[in-house]
Amino acid sequence: MDGMMASLAIEAATYVVLMVVFTLLAFVSRGRDAFKWSPELRQSALTNVLMLHIGGLNGVLYLLTIVPLISLYHTVGLPVLPETAWTHVPFVLKALVALLVYDFSMYWVHRWLHTSWLWPAHAVHHSDPELHFLSWSRGHFIEQFVIAACMVFSSTWLGFGIREIFGLALLQGLHQHYVHARLDWNHGFLRHVIVSPQLHRWHHAEVEAAYDKNFASIFPFFDLMFGTYYNPGSAIAVPTGIGNNPDNNVIALILHPFREWGRMLAERKRVSAAAETA
Ligand SMILES: [Zn+2]
Ligand SMILES: [Zn+2]
Structure with missing residues (x-):
């Protein structure tokens, strides 16, 4: 119980620090406009925090995901670089290599999340009509599990432990x-x-030319290498969100992938039944 309270206190403090830091950055970028939060933006921010705790993996659940995934990796006996491989490598370089391997894997996982059957889970993250620093917290637990697995598998392979x-x-x-x-x-x-x-x-832009572009999380040169880089200039005014948008309804966001998969399966059944009777 004490651990849970401490975890919640750390999360609350983190939100306060993030709020101060990003408001200051926005002030540097846009002046006093940074302090104006429209009702839509406030609603979106509240939804994103709730999504992290209800429909996503918050800090505690993340811990419960990462640790078993590391055990699974070792139990299955997947390959691990020997510790001696890093003996003469400075820590910063070691961390940089790990981030490169993670981002390369995540680039392809992200492309995969944009394909038909996985898109409904990832669409929850894309559904935010008011993109802002808390939008990162808006992610479905299915997608967050996939991202955690990508982080664990790419780093464990390099010989990294839980703390790293x-x-x-x-x-x-x-x-x-x-x-x-x-x-x-x-x-x-x-x-x-x-x-x-x-x-x-x-x-995140709801603009056709930008669909399926900029998949890299950290290093944009992966998008340049694989032909998905897109930046025609200022993006601050472009609309974001998805077509059939559950907007800021937390329950609808959690149910969104299951509803979409149900709809897709029904459509597939309807098409094959129509083909049989034709
Ligand atoms: Zn995406
Ligand atoms: Zn995003």
């Missing part, structure tokens, strides 16, 4: 909050090195 994996997950999580923030920054000469808020906003 949590360190990477924390770094990656902070960067994800940043790329969803309401900032129109493109990182100038570093725009092909590290994903910017502008680049990721185009990934």
